[in-house]
Amino acid sequence: MKIISMVSAMQSLAIQTRQKCRCIGFVPTMGFLHEGHMSLVRIARNKSDIVVLSSFVNPVQFGPNEDFDKYPRDETKDDMLCEREGVDIVFRPSADDIYTNDHSVYVEEEKLSTGLCGKFRPGHFQGVLTIVAKLFNIVQPHVAVFGGKDAQQARVIEQMVRDLNFPVEIIIGPIIREPDGLAMSSRNTYLSQDERKRAVNIYVSLCHARRLYEQGVRNTSVLRGKIREIIETDVQPSEIEYIEAVDYTTLQPVTIVQNITLVAVAVKVGRTRLIDNILIP
Ligand code: AMP
Secondary structure (H helix, E strand, C coil), rough: EEEEEHHHHHHHHHHHHHHHCCCEEEEEECCCCHHHHHHHHHHHHHHCCEEEECCCCCHHCCCCCCCCCCCCCCHHHHHHHHHHHHCCCCCCCCCCCCCCCCCCCCCCCCCCCCCHHHCCCCHHHHHHHHHHHEEEEECCEEEEEEEHHHHHHHHHHHHHHHCCCCCCEEEECCCCCCCCCCCHHHHHHHEEEEEEEHHHHHHHHHHHHHHHCCCCCEEEEHHHHHHHHHHHHCCCCCEEEEEEEEEEECCEECCCCCCCCEEEEEEECCEEEEEEEEECC
């Protein structure tokens, strides 16, 4: 396994790899890897000859009062997990090499990124799209794999790839959960023992909404109301940012479930912001 930190070295290797007609699979991450990331590596490996995992905590996608400075890092463990999973290249650039002092070009999406997390994290998706576009130009993947846990992010990236004609196939992998159902996240490490116990009820509330749907409930205000009730009682969050039901294609709110609907929540448990979602049907 190669560990590359220079942008120029990564880009040259990508060009050479393409010249040899070898397919590049790419998994962008912010490091502090867990089984959710590794599931994406497995998908990438099945679809390509060379798997590149990038590890970069992208300063541009964090707001001024967010956790950029304390975002967890463990490069040794990350490298061990990557080695074990058969990653060929870990690309871990420095912020200075990615963003020069006079960097002034950003990628903006105007529709899908405005609701859900976009409403609460101004500038976040501009930061995400800018780094993903840059990484696509550096790593030059044929296939890139993203997690369904960040469903809005995945949709916004699909839209960028379509609208800006990036020659990359986007694959979205399923959400990987802890045995009790909590969606895996690097940020789960911030939770105290008590917060961790309460946090599992985020998924419990989504499962409850799914059961109501299966029993015939189609009105999303009923589904959202039940989710809110369980979250308020059992998660006891310090803040509920949103509990939304949106059309999966347009990410616009829906009142009745007809097409594939993304039911998504963002809450703060203590000081930790957690997101989760399910798709119904
Ligand atoms: P992050 O390191 O949190 O920026 O995540 C990097 C990639 O891993 C993104 O595409 C995430 O959606 C994905 N990811 C994070 N957590 C999970 C999870 N529990 N299951 C599946 N994919 C995940």
